[in-house]
Amino acid sequence: MFCFQCEQTAKGTGCTQVGVCGKRPDVAALQDLLLHVLKDLSRVAVAGRKAGVTDPEVNAFTVEAAFSTLTNVDFDPERFVALIRKGAALRRALAEKVRAAGGDPGDDAEAVVPAETLEGLVAQGERVGIKADPEIDPDILSLREAVVYGIKGLSAYADHARILGREDDEVYAFVHEALAATLDAERGLDDWLDLVLRTGKTNLRAMELLDEANTGTYGHPVPTRVPLGARKGKAILVSGHDLKDLEEILRQSEGKGIYVYTHGEMLPCHGYPGLKKYPHFYGHYGTAWQNQAKEFPLFPGPIVMTTNCIQRPMESYQDRIFTRGLVGWPGVRHIPDLDFTPVIAKALEMPGFPEDTDKGSVMVGFARNTVLSVADKVVAAVKGKAIRHFFLVAGCDGAKPGRNYYTEFVEKVPADCVVLTLACGKFRFFDKDLGEIGGLPRLMDVGQCNDAYSAIRIAGALADAFGCSVNDLPLSLVLSWYEQKAVAILLTLLYLGIKDIRLGPTLPAFLSPGVLDVLVQRFGIRPITTPEDDLRAILG
Structure with a gap:
């Protein structure tokens, strides 16, 4: 077993005995095998699109299966056995359709033939995991896994949108292209870096679809x-x-x-x-x-x-x-x-609650429509120096030490600054009363991690209002990450050219020193330090 896809991976390098998340070695191997089946299926899907063949069932299965391997989703080996067998069957059926259309789906001898037993499937999975090629260049491996984890997060958003009836074949086409690319041993570093950024671009579209699905079905969130x-x-x-x-x-x-x-x-x-x-x-x-x-x-x-x-x-x-x-x-x-x-x-x-209890309350509903409806007040407050700076303190929460940083950071943000937040990282400070500035709450909950699109739209609209780029706004991103949806969002921010992101509580273990150096040089990404030092560096 080897897994380093989440922030809490053992010793900051990789889980090798059992996952910190609770994932057992057999489940880890089955997930690796399922991913390999998806890569093989994707290679056929790419050939199919060239021949004018697409299959809605293959599209839906690909994102569902990729999503199932994301951290803290599925720990049931029997469920993975069923997914592996279905993926292999879909690959065979799609290859026949591609051939019938005059396309070339590749040699069937390269296809995964699932073993008959659980033990056999586990053994197959152990041969195709992250460490399957000990000779691979560490920077290539780093970028390849960044793409894989980005695709997992992207697939989660695409699946949520699909459930509510919003799809885009360009998203599925890219997922298949990217997964198939991981089987190409000839790709160079520049090709992989380009694919990393394109993963971020496609994730932006997936998040847009999800935003359309949620708001189109349930309306735009309102302060509540x-x-x-x-x-x-x-x-x-x-x-x-x-x-x-x-x-x-x-x-x-x-x-x-x-x-x-x-x-x-x-x-x-x-x-x-x-x-x-x-x-x-x-x-x-x-x-x-x-x-x-x-x-x-x-x-x-x-x-x-x-x-x-x-x-x-x-x-x-x-x-x-x-x-x-x-x-x-x-x-x-x-x-x-x-x-x-x-x-x-x-x-x-069951008994339910025996009596009413009052433990206070919190406000939600500050998604893009709400915030942009008062954009004129926000711009006026910034120009009038009532608001000095905006902080997006957002991302995943987790149990690993170091996450109290985010609580302390928000507590120490000066009174003339506004904090936007989203995802479960907000639970480090979501019930704190930071007061208001000119009638605007100093703490605004934009929504789920799924609502990162709203934060991006808010930033873009404010940049337009001030006639500058997002990087020139009085806005700083202080992010926490845990799993692969956070990775996908980070890749989207990099695709958009957002610079000087502070990321913690640790940097991803799958980033090699060489790749990290590229991200530092090109995007200014940096680890968090202390709340005091980071605030001093940001605000001067």
Whole structure:
């Protein structure tokens, strides 16, 4: 086993015995084999497009399967066995279609033939992992894996958008091109760097599709105050990122005396008009994904994990946690479709909250439409020197030491500065009252990590208003990363030419010294240091 795709990878170099996330060596090998099958399938898909052949099932499967290998999504070996076999079958069927259209899908002898047993599949996976070629140039390996991880994150966004009916074949075409490229041993460093930036470009389109899907289905988020306490009664907790799952849970539980709470990155969902219309959609419970072990045992109802973020369930709540979509854990009940009857039954069976509690509240709903509706006030406040600087303090949260930096950073941001935030990194400071500047909140929650597109649009609009580039705005990006969606967003920012990004709590282990040097020289990317030193360097 070798895996270094997430920020918490063992010793900052790579997990070799068992994943820090809880991934076992057999699951790691199966994920490696699935990725190899996807690369082979993608090579045929590229040939198919040249012959005028595309397959919607192949497109959907590619992003779903890639998403399933993202950190904290699926830990169930049997689910990966099914995906591997389906990918190989789709490859065979697509190759036949390509040949029939006069194209060349390549030699079938190069195709993966899945072994008959789980042990055999694991052995196959062990032969195609990251370390399969010990002679590969470390900089090539670094850029290749950056593309792979970017594709995983991009696939997550594309899959979310697809679920709500928004797709673009150019996104699928690039995913196939990029995955197929990882099998090309002749590519040079410049080719790989170009592909890294093109991954960022395509991820921008995927995030745009997701933004269109979410806002087109549920309306643009509006500023909304969300209770952090509880209301007496039965309860369901929804975690992850998937808005469609949340909508179905709300619809199916309506009128049954059950209150629905969000957890983790579902918090911003309270700002969507199409979701907040449900009177039993009450409040938010808990904080970020890594605190499940101490928060979930105390929740008096069932828990639904809709996307990535699941950790090993504790015995105290294993009988009342459910997975949905691509999420899986051995022994945890999976909801294969959108019928949440078992979840509702469990909620009615359990005691729920015995009384109302007040634990304060937080504001959400400061996505692009909200912020840009007051752009004139923002510009006037900057020109009048009421606002000195904007900080986007955003990204993933995690359990690894060093993340208190972000709490301290926000606490020490001067009173004439505004903090924008998104993703689960906000839980380091989301309940702090930073006050206002001229009626504008000093802390604005833009949304999920899926809503990074909103932050990009805000920055672009402000740059247009000031007649300058984004890099010339009084704006600094201080980011935390954990998994591959954060990698995809970082690649998008690099594609857009955003410079001087501060990244932490550590730099990615998959970045070789040579590649890191290129990023420093070309984009000014740098590790975080201390809140005091970084603020001093930014503000002078």
